[in-house]
Amino acid sequence: MPEGEVVGLVGESGCGKTTAARALTGVVPANARIAGGRVTFGGRDLLAFGAKDWDGVRWRQIAFIPQSAMNSLDPVYRVGTQIREVLRHRGGLGRGESDRRVDELFSMVGIAPERQQDYPHQFSGGMRQRAAIALALALNPRLVIADEPVTALDVIVQRQVLDTFRDLQVRLGLSAILVTHDISVVAYACDRVVVMYAGKVVEAGPVRAVLEAPSHPYTMGLYNAFPDLGRASGTLVPIEGNPPDLRDPPKGCRFAPRCPFAVAKCREAQPPTVTVAPGHTAACWRLDEAPQLRQLAREEQTWLRSSTSAA
Amino acid sequence: MAEAAVAVPAAAAGRRFRLPKIDPYAAIGLTIYVVFFLVALFADRIATHDPLEILFDDDGNLLSNVAPGAAHVLGTTNLGRDIFSQLVMGTRNALIVGVSAAIVVASLGTLVGLVAGFFGKWVDTLLMRVADVALGIPFLPFVIVLAAFMGAQTSNVVIAVALLLWPNTARVIRSQVLTVRERAFIEAARVTGSSTWRILFVHVMPNILPLTFLYGSIAVGWAILTEASVSFLGFGPSDSISWGYMLQDAYGSQAMSRGTYFWFVPPGICIILVVVAGFFISRGYEEILFPKLKD
Amino acid sequence: MASLLDVRGLTKHFPVSRTLREVARGERPVVRAVEDVTFAMDQGESVGILGESGCGKTTTGRLLLKLVEASEGTITLDGYDVRALKGPDLKRFRRHAQLVFQNPFDALNPRFTLRRSIAEPLLNAGVPKGEWDDRIAAVLKRVHLSGVSDLMEKFPHQLSGGQLQRVVLARALILEPTFIVADEPVSMLDVSVRAGILNVMREVRETMGLTAIYISHDLALVRYVAPRTIVMYLGKIVEDGPTDAVISRPLHPYARALVAAVPVPRVDQDRGALPITGMIPDARNPPSGCRFRDRCPYAVARCAEEVPALRELAPGHRAACHLL
Numbered sequence: 068m069p070e071g072e073v074v075g076l077v078g079e080s081g082c083g084k085t086t087a088a089r090a091l092t093g094v095v096p097a098n099a100r101i102a103g104g105r106v107t108f109g110g111r112d113l114l115a116f117g118a119k120d121w122d123g124v125r126w127r128q129i130a131f132i133p134q135s136a137m138n139s140l141d142p143v144y145r146v147g148t149q150i151r152e153v154l155r156h157r158g159g160l161g162r163g164e165s166d167r168r169v170d171e172l173f174s175m176v177g178i179a180p181e182r183q184q185d186y187p188h189q190f191s192g193g194m195r196q197r198a199a200i201a202l203a204l205a206l207n208p209r210l211v212i213a214d215e216p217v218t219a220l221d222v223i224v225q226r227q228v229l230d231t232f233r234d235l236q237v238r239l240g241l242s243a244i245l246v247t248h249d250i251s252v253v254a255y256a257c258d259r260v261v262v263m264y265a266g267k268v269v270e271a272g273p274v275r276a277v278l279e280a281p282s283h284p285y286t287m288g289l290y291n292a293f294p295d296l297g298r299a300s301g302t303l304v305p306i307e308g309n310p311p312d313l314r315d316p317p318k319g320c321r322f323a324p325r326c327p328f329a330v331a332k333c334r335e336a337q338p339p340t341v342t343v344a345p346g347h348t349a350a351c352w353r354l355d356e357a358p359q360l361r362q363l364a365r366e367e368q369t370w371l372r373s374s375t376s377a378a
Numbered sequence: 379m380a381e382a383a384v385a386v387p388a389a390a391a392g393r394r395f396r397l398p399k400i401d402p403y404a405a406i407g408l409t410i411y412v413v414f415f416l417v418a419l420f421a422d423r424i425a426t427h428d429p430l431e432i433l434f435d436d437d438g439n440l441l442s443n444v445a446p447g448a449a450h451v452l453g454t455t456n457l458g459r460d461i462f463s464q465l466v467m468g469t470r471n472a473l474i475v476g477v478s479a480a481i482v483v484a485s486l487g488t489l490v491g492l493v494a495g496f497f498g499k500w501v502d503t504l505l506m507r508v509a510d511v512a513l514g515i516p517f518l519p520f521v522i523v524l525a526a527f528m529g530a531q532t533s534n535v536v537i538a539v540a541l542l543l544w545p546n547t548a549r550v551i552r553s554q555v556l557t558v559r560e561r562a563f564i565e566a567a568r569v570t571g572s573s574t575w576r577i578l579f580v581h582v583m584p585n586i587l588p589l590t591f592l593y594g595s596i597a598v599g600w601a602i603l604t605e606a607s608v609s610f611l612g613f614g615p616s617d618s619i620s621w622g623y624m625l626q627d628a629y630g631s632q633a634m635s636r637g638t639y640f641w642f643v644p645p646g647i648c649i650i651l652v653v654v655a656g657f658f659i660s661r662g663y664e665e666i667l668f669p670k671l672k673d
Numbered sequence: 674m675a676s677l678l679d680v681r682g683l684t685k686h687f688p689v690s691r692t693l694r695e696v697a698r699g700e701r702p703v704v705r706a707v708e709d710v711t712f713a714m715d716q717g718e719s720v721g722i723l724g725e726s727g728c729g730k731t732t733t734g735r736l737l738l739k740l741v742e743a744s745e746g747t748i749t750l751d752g753y754d755v756r757a758l759k760g761p762d763l764k765r766f767r768r769h770a771q772l773v774f775q776n777p778f779d780a781l782n783p784r785f786t787l788r789r790s791i792a793e794p795l796l797n798a799g800v801p802k803g804e805w806d807d808r809i810a811a812v813l814k815r816v817h818l819s820g821v822s823d824l825m826e827k828f829p830h831q832l833s834g835g836q837l838q839r840v841v842l843a844r845a846l847i848l849e850p851t852f853i854v855a856d857e858p859v860s861m862l863d864v865s866v867r868a869g870i871l872n873v874m875r876e877v878r879e880t881m882g883l884t885a886i887y888i889s890h891d892l893a894l895v896r897y898v899a900p901r902t903i904v905m906y907l908g909k910i911v912e913d914g915p916t917d918a919v920i921s922r923p924l925h926p927y928a929r930a931l932v933a934a935v936p937v938p939r940v941d942q943d944r945g946a947l948p949i950t951g952m953i954p955d956a957r958n959p960p961s962g963c964r965f966r967d968r969c970p971y972a973v974a975r976c977a978e979e980v981p982a983l984r985e986l987a988p989g990h991r992a993a994c995h996l997l
Contacts, residue, residue: 079863191952192726221725221890226934226947233944248864251936255944275940292868293938294893303868303897309833562779563790568740570844571767571797584784 073236075253075274076246077289078263079310130203132213139199140187146198147173147183150205158206172201177231193224197231204235211236214246229256250293254278259346262286265310265321268340272347282349282357285322287364304370320352327369328353328360404662410655411598414648418470425463426451429619433458443638452640456631464619465644471620472602472652475536479601482540484594487547488586494548495555496578506552509545517542521604525613532615535608539601547593554586592663599656606649621645676713676749677884678737678852683710683746685732689957704956706732708908710746711983716851719878719885721895721916723931724905727953730888733905734854737886738770739763750852768798771845773855773874777837777862781829787840788825794848812843815877817869835866839873846877853878856888871897892935896920901989904928907956907964910983914990924992926969963995971996 133139140149147169154165170180176197187195196216203211216232217225233256236243245257253260253274260278261271262285270283281287288306308325311317317324323333332352340350343357353360363369417424427433433441433454444454452461494505521538528534558564559582567581602621608614609622610629628634628642686703695702707729714720722730735741737748739755748755750770758766774780781790788809795805813819816839829837838858845853858874859867875898878885887898895902895916902919904912904927912925923929930949951968954960960967966976973996981993 079865193952222892222934222936223725223930223947223949224952225936230944230946249936250864251938254938254940255936255942278938278940289865290938292865294891294897295937295939303871305867305869305872306865307869309835309866562774562776563782565740566772566774566780566841566844567782567793569738569767569770569772570794570848571764572793573797576797581782585782 072258073233073243073245073256075257075260076244076263077248077250077253077260079248128208129210129212130206130208132199132203132211132216134214134218140195140202142187145184145186146190150183150198150202153202153205168205172205175204175235176201177227191224192220193228196220196224196228200228200232200235204239204241207239208241210242210244212244212246215248216245217252218247218249225252226255232256250278250289251295262289265316266313267321268350269322270347270349272344272349276344276347280357281361281364282343282347282354283322283351284326284328284353284360284364286349287361288325288370291364291370304367306370320350328363401662403658407595407655407658407662410651411595411659414469414473414652414655417466418473421466421470425460425466427460427463429459429464429467431459433460443636446640452644453638455627455641456633456636456638461624461641461644464624465621465648467619468621468624468645469648471532471618472605472648475532475539475605475620476598476602476652479536479539479543480594480597482536483543483547483597483601484590486540487544487593488551488583488590490544490548491551492555492578492583492586495552496559496582502552505548509548512542512545515542517604518607521608522611522613525608530613530615532605532618535605535614536601539597539604543597543600547590547597550593551586551589554589555582558582558585588663592660595659595663596656599653602652603649606645621649677716677718677751678714679747679749680713680737681711681747683733683736683748684708684744685729685736685741686744702957705908705959706956707736707743710905710908710910712903712910712913714884714886717882717884718901719883719887719899721887721889721899721902722905723889723892723895723902725890725931725953727907727956728905729908730905731856734772734856734886734888738772738854739766740772764797768794768848769850770852771848771850771854773838773845773853773858774841775857775860777834777841778829780841781837781844783829786826786828787832790829791825791840791844791847794844798848800848808847809843812847815846815880816840816843816873818843833866834862835869838862838870842870842873842877846881849881850883852884854886854888857890858887859894860889860891867894874898892920892932893937904931907953907959909964910991910993911965912990912992913983914987914992918987918990924986924990924997925965925994926971926996927965928992963993 140146144152150169150172151165154160154168155162158165160168169183173180173183178194178197178201182190182194187198190198200211200213200216203213213232217228220228229252232243232245235241245252247253250260257274259272260274262269262277262283264285270277270281270286277286278290281290285306288304291304292306294303306325311321311324317334319332319334319336320326320329320338323329326333330352338350338352340348341354342348343354349357351357435441441450441454441458442456444450446453450460450462452465454460455464490505490509494502520542521535524538525534528537564577564581567577572581605614605620606622606625609620610626612626614620614623614626622645624645625642628638633639633641684705685707687706689702689704691700691702710729710733712720722733724730732741736743737750737755739758743756750766753762753766755766781787785793791809791812792805795808800808809825810819813824818824818836818839821836824832824836829840832840842858855874859870862870871894874885877883878898885899887895889895892902900916902912902914902916903910904919904923904925906927912919912923912928914924919928920932923932926948930947933943933947934949948970949968950970954964954967960977962978963969963972963976963981966972969976975995979995981995983991983993984997985991986997
């Protein structure tokens with residue numbers, strides 16, 4: 068992930084996108100274990116970090132906005148007080164300095180600085196989400212990871228929050244990861260996209276390339292299932308079936324049981340991740356035929372199976 | 379998904395109520411209850427003597443303060459009564475008081491809680507104010523006064539305990555009903571034309587029954603403790619043996635200073651065990667009802 | 674053709690808890706959740722009610738089904754005065770008017786098997802037990818669930834969201850209703866299964882000739898299922914017209930902002946500022962005159978003085994704005 072870009076992490080519920088984002092910030096539930104792999108940030112291996120190392124990096128370098136950020140503000144303290152506390156205890160700022168910084172953060176995310184005297188319940192959903200962003204940005208992180216930042220918001224507010232986010236990202240040169248299930252959020256706000264299915268990355272690349280010329284059948288299907296106001300009013304095509312049980316994932320490609328293009332090989336071995344174009348990778352056995360598959364994927368008939376399999 | 383997580387474990391048992399299997403405390407509590415229940419059921423056969431019979435030896439001497447031994451498992455009182463038999467018969471009385479009070483408390487509390495929570499408005503206000511009044515009455519003095527006025531019978535102790543304990547159950551059930559009432563499947567029942575009473579008893583009630591059982595099991599312990607207290611203070615039924623009566627008898631006969639521990643320690647342990655068992659079981663239910671409490 | 678549903682001046686005020694000062698002054702503050710809503714629907718028509726959270730769309734749906742009692746106005750469904758229904762008439766009404774819920778994970782009793790949940794309407798309607806199996810099999814076929822073996826003996830937590838929503842739909846359809854309200858029927862589901870549910874809903878509406886109202890915050894979804902759209906803002910209808918017209922030529926300034934804000938899954942799109950400012954005001958004290966005026970970039974003095982009427986500005990296309 069290059070510096071100064073916004074990467075979208077897309078997938079359905081339970082595909083592992085939230086877990087992946089949390090693993091990046093070292094916040095994992097007690098029953099989880101990072102089984103392997105490598106994460107480097109600014110040349111340092113994050114997975115080798117102990118609790119002490121994390122303290123130095125989390126928030127200062129990498130900030131995380133959790134899914135329920137809207138509800139993560141403490142109801143009994145004023146919003147401004149909560150941000151000031153982070154600045155003074157984590158950031159080591161003095162009283163006057165932190166007051167100035169809170170004003171700055173509030174105007175940065177588009178909330179009138181007078182409103183810092185308010186309690187969280189006096190804020191609307193959109194404002195609370197902005198306050199959560201302000202909180203995350205408090206210590207000038209280099210990377211912000213936001214888990215479903217606009218999911219619970221109405222479209223107008225959603226747009227406003229995304230605009231704020233984009234604007235800040237450009238102005239501050241932030242790198243950001245947006246975790247979402249909504250490909251229109253990705254299309255609107257991201258430079259690159261990573262598509263996950265059942266715990267694995269199936270496709271990754273520049274947003275334009277992935278959305279306009281998807282290489283993995285799951286990406287193709289996801290696009291078909293998504294309503295598009297600008298597209299002629301065709302039928303929406305569902306991907307039949309459900310994601311696999313991750314306690315017992317299929318042996319081959321994890322998407323094979325739902326994939327209309329699956330061949331015998333797909334059920335036997337996991338496809339390798341292949342670079343299809345500079346910066347664009349995908350994991351599918353039939354990547355060579357991607358242009359033809361893309362044609363087929365546009366046809367509704369391809370995705371329709373006997374509805375009895377809608378298990 | 380938090381709501382779903384709460385609903386799932388109970389639903390997994392279908393419409394029956396699976397008793398908590400996993401929680402070791404609950405298992406211990408249940409075992410204690412089962413043992414006492416069996417003892418109460420077969421008390422006639424287990425008891426070696428009539429608990430009130432004054433025993434004499436072959437020479438006609440009073441068998442007073444006999445130490446525990448083969449003939450008298452726990453020895454005898456200073457009036458020559460068999461302590462073990464008293465303990466066994468006392469178990470039966472204790473359980474009769476406990477279980478019948480628990481049944482009354484649980485059913486009264488559940489009914490009031492259901493009606494108050496479901497109908498709301500003035501019904502709720504009225505019932506909850508009545509509950510407040512009942513909660514404000516000092517427990518033991520009320521039971522003693524009631525026993526004094528209406529006669530020292532077991533049934534009166536049960537009534538007194540029931541009158542004082544139902545508000546706790548009713549309050550908790552009511553708050554649970556307030557939550558269940560807002561769930562979409564209750565509205566769904568309305569849209570599909572279910573009558574109000576059907577919604578209340580078929581859709582709402584099964585979802586709060588685990589709480590009823592929980593409060594019932596706590597009430598067993600409370601009722602037994604109350605009965606023992608009343609008997610110990612000398613206001614208990616004089617016609618039957620109970621653990622409290624045994625303690626009072628021992629106290630009155632200065633068993634402590636005489637060092638006849640086998641007289642008053644066993645009934646004390648029994649009371650502790652029953653009360654503790656009720657709380658252990660409630661702990662197990664807690665795991666089912668609020669699995670998030672323990673992460 | 675006579676309208677199947679005729680709604681006039683529908684209003685709902687929810688009382689809210691009072692502050693000490695309000696009690697002292699004898700004031701009774703209310704949330705004006707729905708205010709003077711008027712529209713009609715023909716038999717077999719399907720309409721989308723679109724709006725942001727708190728706009729009164731969900732309350733409107735509940736009012737139409739008599740799940741919430743209206744404060745003012747009339748609702749006539751198939752000749753019945755819905756507000757006056759009682760006893761056996763209400764019971765008959767419940768057979769004809771059904772609701773599809775937003776959250777399928779919560780809409781089924783967790784302690785009932787799916788068969789029991791689906792059969793619940795049959796039991797309440799007094800359908801003889803002998804007919805149940807056939808009726809259940811038929812309705813499962815309608816929602817494309819018939820192939821799944823022993824599904825009916827399962828409990829809700831054993832199913833996926835998509836399957837549950839089909840079961841919820843089956844329960845709503847088993848008495849063959851004529852009128853159905855779907856409240857955000859797919860918003861809790863994953864994208865890849867949403868389309869399946871919407872397709873089933875479209876299909877049953879056509880084959881059963883249902884009159885349907887889809888309540889949603891998602892214009893793309895409304896367009897997919899309803900040829901006509903009603904846009905609500907703060908309890909009032911601001912625009913009502915053919916969905917395609919609302920999308921391509923929205924009349925009301927709020928509708929314009931709403932349409933512009935709808936996210937689209939394409940890289941090339943307008944990222945300009947929205948023609949709207951601020952946020953939704955408190956429904957306890959809505960602005961005088963036009964409720965949208967304090968956020969409207971075009972507002973003039975008249976907007977504060979006079980409540981704009983819903984006027985027909987093009988055939989079948991109404992909007993409530995002074996400036997049009």
